[in-house]
Amino acid sequence: MTEIKTGLPENTPTRLQPPKTTKPKKVTVFKIIERYAGYYFLRLSSFMVNLLGEKRANKFGISVGRLFYKRNKKYGPVAIKNLKLIYPEKSDEEIKHMALETLENFGKSATEFLRLPRMKDEELLRRTHLSEDGLEILRQAYDKGKGVILLTAHFGNWEMMSARYNYEGFIVDAIARDPELKKTADFMHQTREKRTLRKMYPNKNILPVMRALRQGRGIGILPDQHDMYGIVIDFLGRKARMAIGPAVLALKSGAAVVPTFSVRKPDDTFDLVIFNPIIAEPTGDNNADIQKLTQQFADIISDMIKKYPTQWLWFHDRWRPNVHLRSDEPYVEGN
DSSP states (O other): OOOOOOOTTTTOOOSSOOOOTTTOOOOOOHHHHHHHHHHHHHHHHHHHHHHHOOOHHHHHHHHHHHHHHOOTTTTTHHHHHHHHOOOOOOOOHHHHHHHHHHHHHHHHHHHHHHHHGGGHHHHHHHHHHHHHHHHHHHHHHHHTTTEEEEOSSSSSSSSHHHHHHTTTOOEEEEEEEESSSSSHHHHHHHHHHHHHOOOOOEEOOOOHHHHHTTTEEEEEEESSSSTTEEEEETTTOOOOEEEEEEHHHHHHHOOOOEEEEEETTTTTTTEEOOOBBBBBOOOOOOHHHHHHHHHHHHHHHHHHHSSSGGGBBSSSSOOOOTOOOOOTTTTOOOO
């Protein structure tokens, strides 16, 4: 095979491939029906929430979250399982309450996302609180001209946060995993591009992302979910796999990594939290650098989740039984 010169650190993949034991997923008729049902429910919900207005749309989102908690065979049970794993000291009632609140917050975030294309600037500014100190951190990071890696998570309402940053003049693109159904993926892209994100990049290839950083653009990355091709780190006190993309990009590009989160308040406004930038400093040991940075990112996200636990998506199957890899070695192409 002809070697491709990418300019990336040695042993860094430009495309991550699954282990040889990975088998293609079978797509059943039921799964296809489920995906189309999800798409049409999304379109119907979008139509409805844009008729309802802010307060009634949020109430609709709460109802959807409660419905998912009670009727969905995955979301409620997975959230409860994960919460019990991380909070063994809490009672069953406390765990169930946290799981329900998580789904209610997700329902509200979903309706807010669907309303974003038609949301007036006045509402966006009123509901997203951005401090002058935070703005200055972003300005200084963008002004360096090396691009900015906006490190965040499926936490609060990351879509509202992105919309506010775009309103302030900061270009925000993102790396994202598309839904399985193309219709759903297209709808999500169109909704985002109207207000929140300029471009979406697939998570299979980092080369277009490197080009965007060289152009001084911001790249939003949410590495808090399971990545089967990632490395083993400690996440909320448990071993889990996490994507190496943010660390690889930071080491190669020299772009500042700015951790940022949206924290939902009781009145459904958001405090936009912006941390001081992290500048990657390569030591010559690529694997060790990736491990150290990825763990640092995991710790930042974990701290936010510990502080506001019901604002994170606990219904994702984050901790897998087959997580055991060498914790000092990234899973890269060829391993």
